[in-house]
Amino acid sequence: MNLIDFLPLLAGIGLFLFGMNFLSTALEKIAGARLEKLLEKLTSNRIKGILLGTGVTAVIQSSSATTIMVLGLLNAGIINLPNAVPVIMGANIGTTVTAQILRLGDLGGGSILISMLKPSSFGPVLIAIGAFLILFCKDRKRKDIGSLFLGLGMIFFGISTMENTLTPLKEMPWFQELILMFDNPVLGVLLGAAITALLQSSSASVGIIQALSSTGAIRFNVMVPIILGMNVGKCITVVLASIGGKKPAKRAVLIDVTNNVVGMLIFMAAIYGYQSLIGFNCWTAVVNRGNIADFHTCFNLVTGLILLPCVNFIIKFAYAVIKDDETTGEEKVLDSLNEHLLTSPNLAIEQCRKAIITMAHLAQKSFSDSLMLFENYSEDVIAKINEREQLLDKYESSVSNYLVRINQLDITDKDNLRVSEMVHSLVDLERIGDHAVNIMEVAVYDHENGVSFSARALGELKLICEAVMDILNTTVQATETGNLNLAVQVEPLEEVIDELQAGLKDKHIERLMNNECNIQSGISFVELLNNLERISDHCSNIALNKIQTAQKGGLDTHEYQHQMHHHGGEAYQQTYDQYAARYNMDAIVYPETNPAVSAADPTASAGDQPAVSDKPKEKRKKDKEKDKKKKKAKD
Numbered sequence: 001m002n003l004i005d006f007l008p009l010l011a012g013i014g015l016f017l018f019g020m021n022f023l024s025t026a027l028e029k030i031a032g033a034r035l036e037k038l039l040e041k042l043t044s045n046r047i048k049g050i051l052l053g054t055g056v057t058a059v060i061q062s063s064s065a066t067t068i069m070v071l072g073l074l075n076a077g078i079i080n081l082p083n084a085v086p087v088i089m090g091a092n093i094g095t096t097v098t099a100q101i102l103r104l105g106d107l108g109g110g111s112i113l114i115s116m117l118k119p120s121s122f123g124p125v126l127i128a129i130g131a132f133l134i135l136f137c138k139d140r141k142r143k144d145i146g147s148l149f150l151g152l153g154m155i156f157f158g159i160s161t162m163e164n165t166l167t168p169l170k171e172m173p174w175f176q177e178l179i180l181m182f183d184n185p186v187l188g189v190l191l192g193a194a195i196t197a198l199l200q201s202s203s204a205s206v207g208i209i210q211a212l213s214s215t216g217a218i219r220f221n222v223m224v225p226i227i228l229g230m231n232v233g234k235c236i237t238v239v240l241a242s243i244g245g246k247k248p249a250k251r252a253v254l255i256d257v258t259n260n261v262v263g264m265l266i267f268m269a270a271i272y273g274y275q276s277l278i279g280f281n282c283w284t285a286v287v288n289r290g291n292i293a294d295f296h297t298c299f300n301l302v303t304g305l306i307l308l309p310c311v312n313f314i315i316k317f318a319y320a321v322i323k324d325d326e327t328t329g330e331e332k333v334l335d336s337l338n339e340h341l342l343t344s345p346n347l348a349i350e351q352c353r354k355a356i357i358t359m360a361h362l363a364q365k366s367f368s369d370s371l372m373l374f375e376n377y378s379e380d381v382i383a384k385i386n387e388r389e390q391l392l393d394k395y396e397s398s399v400s401n402y403l404v405r406i407n408q409l410d411i412t413d414k415d416n417l418r419v420s421e422m423v424h425s426l427v428d429l430e431r432i433g434d435h436a437v438n439i440m441e442v443a444v445y446d447h448e449n450g451v452s453f454s455a456r457a458l459g460e461l462k463l464i465c466e467a468v469m470d471i472l473n474t475t476v477q478a479t480e481t482g483n484l485n486l487a488v489q490v491e492p493l494e495e496v497i498d499e500l501q502a503g504l505k506d507k508h509i510e511r512l513m514n515n516e517c518n519i520q521s522g523i524s525f526v527e528l529l530n531n532l533e534r535i536s537d538h539c540s541n542i543a544l545n546k547i548q549t550a551q552k553g554g555l556d557t558h559e560y561q562h563q564m565h566h567h568g569g570e571a572y573q574q575t576y577d578q579y580a581a582r583y584n585m586d587a588i589v590y591p592e593t594n595p596a597v598s599a600a601d602p603t604a605s606a607g608d609q610p611a612v613s614d615k616p617k618e619k620r621k622k623d624k625e626k627d628k629k630k631k632k633a634k635d
Contacts, residue, residue, distance in 0.1 A: 012161030012211075017204055019154025026147035046086040046308060053090020063095035063202065064237040067256060071242060071249040081248050081255075081318070085311050088256050089304040092231070096300055098155075098203035099293035102210050123156030155207070162211035185268060188225025189232070196233030205230045206296050210289040218292070220282050224271055227296055228264045235260055251318035258314060263303030337402045345411045352406070352422055355399045359429045360476045362388050362395075366436035367472060367535065371465055373443035385440050392433040396426050414552070421549040425479070428538040432472070435531040435538075442524050442531075454517045457525050460504050460585060467497050467583040468532045475539040484550050490543035492576035496583055497536040501529050503585050 057066045070084045070091075126149045133146025182188045196205040209226060212218055235257045242253040275283060287295075307314065337355065342348055366388045369381050400423055407419050445451065453461065471493045478486035508525055511517045517525070 008161055009165040012158045012165060013208065014158070015154045015161060016158030016207060017199065017201070019151045019156075019158055022147060022151035022154060026144055026151055046311065049083060049086030050090035050093070050304060050308065053087035053092075054094040055090075056087075057091040057094025058097040063091040063234065066091040066094070067238045067252075071238065071252060081251055081315055082311065084248075084252050085255055085315065086308065088252060089259060089308060092256075092260070092300045093297070093304055095203055095234070096206075096293065096297040099206045099210065099289075099296050102156075102207055103288075103290040103293045123153050123160060126150070126153030127157060128153075162208065182226060183219070183221040185225045185272060188222065189229035189264070189268075192226040192229025192231075193233035194229075195226075196230040197236040201237075202230050202234035205233070206292065210292050213286075213288055213292060216286050218287050219284050220280065220287055220291070221284055223287050223292055223295060225268075227292065227299065228267055231296075231299060232257075232260050232264055247322055251315070251322050254318045254321060255314050258317065259303060259307055262307065263299060266303070266306065267299055337398060342405060342409065345406055345409050345415060348402070348406050349411075349415055349418055349422075352399055352403055352419075355395060356422055356425055356429065357480050359392060359395045359399075359426070360479045362392055363429050363432040363436065364472055364476050366392075366433050367439070368469065370436045370439040370443065371469075373440060373447075377443065377447045382440060382444065385437060389433050389437050392430050396430040400426050417549045417552065421545045424545045425542050428541045432535050432538050435535050438531045439528060442527050446521075446524055449520070451521050451524055453521055453525060454511065456511065457508070457517060457521070460507065461525070461528065463583055463585060464497065464500050464504060464529065464532055467493065467500060467579075468535055470579075471497060471536050471539045475542050478543060478546060482546075484547065487543040487546045487550075488572075489575055490539055492572055493579045494536045494540040495576060496579040497533060500583055500585060501533040504529055507585070 053066060053070075057063050067088050070087050130146045130148070130150025130153055133142050134150065137143055137146065182191055192205070195208070196202050199205050199208075206227065209218065209223070209230075235253070238253050238256055242250050271280075274280065337348075337351060366385050369385050373381060403419050403423050403426075407416065411419070471490060474486055474490055474493070477483065478490070505526065508517075508522060508529075512519075512522055
């Protein structure tokens, strides 16, 4: 054979690898989201976890893809490490399905039915069906099914091409000598690990060895170390995927590597120990595709069964190698939401209340830091805001799931209302954190692009920022203390902020018409106004939910809001007037007329002055009612 004779081998390997990738992508499109939800839900015990990992990997044909999904869930804090480990063990078992399918090439017999079951026969059929569905079907789902058939067909056609190219090698002495070199356990393991690390797929590398077995050169003593090495080499994909991940994900990768290395050592000791003491009758026997598939499955299945009872010990080892950073107070609050607390619903609800108070302070701090960026730009502050945003997301997910579990317990109607209020507050607090991030992103964009506000715009921003800080502080205090008097003060201030935002937008348009500011700074100004106003809306939601709980659920919050804005009582009107006097845009002191006011501080006080805007109050209320639904939908 010359170099030209080996070109079909390259084509076969290319088709096989591309087919593997094509099949995996198609399966993830068809069922990826549902599989991720399954991974999230069905990890309550080890047996379920290992069966789930096996099933998911058998479907998507990639243990790496399953493990990477698990890493994503670990990074998000949705599942914990003890629940993830059995899924990863199951993924190692599920990845052997491909090899079992490829063994069909060993089927003998001359009947048409048997011949059609061979990959070399039904590969082209699958390619034809897949191509037809992709080219002639308009429905997206059918096209994805076509991609699935095409991927499978390319795998089988590629393996057949490799076999046809490699078969003549069995007559060549130099090839037989080369293969015999790898009956050395160390060389065999290194070769298997290198092939799998290069191809990034144990299924693909085992498939290539199965194709090579058609030469008759692969014997049992050569197969053993190579297959063991391949199972270690497949870990490289998930190791790369864990770079930059959180410590739970890194521990999961360490456990995956440990499982496969320990499994390899156990098999090496057992097989080579037995061979040296007693000896296998089949030690130098030629193996076929089925033998390779069976050994590959046996390794992963036995390793999983041996190590499954040792999960706790393996997890302790992972924690010993990858130590936790010092736990923050915020993380300790989440850690306290445990299974044992559910035996006492009142204690569990109280712990959730503490978690929500922590969330409120996190959102408050993120907002104040985002405003500070306009005065003192700092990458460290940006990093802290992003860290808090991740923590807020984790809180919302963890606490809401815990509250759902509490709600399923036998709790009183009063506790049921408290749980409902907390669930709503979680969403609003998380959204306040999102708007703080939006404000931060405006500051980053303005800093990187040299965007600056006019002196008049700065003076206006100071006023509305102070008003929003005021409403957020009041909301946080009401959440922390449960003070209903503070909660009822939120809605009048929210109305003032809505009117203030509308008035400032009008003034902004006036500046644009007079060429007092450029378009880009104007876009940033409006973006800031929108995010500030929406933060006040979420504060209003939190306060209204607290008032509703105090009235034992007998309050229609939308109707209450409407009544207060149009026919508020004396107390409401008095509070409104006080805030309207405090945050009056007609009395803004602009930087060019008062150098004592810092032009860079968007949170500086604007002083106590009378009236909010020159627009008639009834007109403002009507405009606000029109926009209310639109604003809620956007959020």
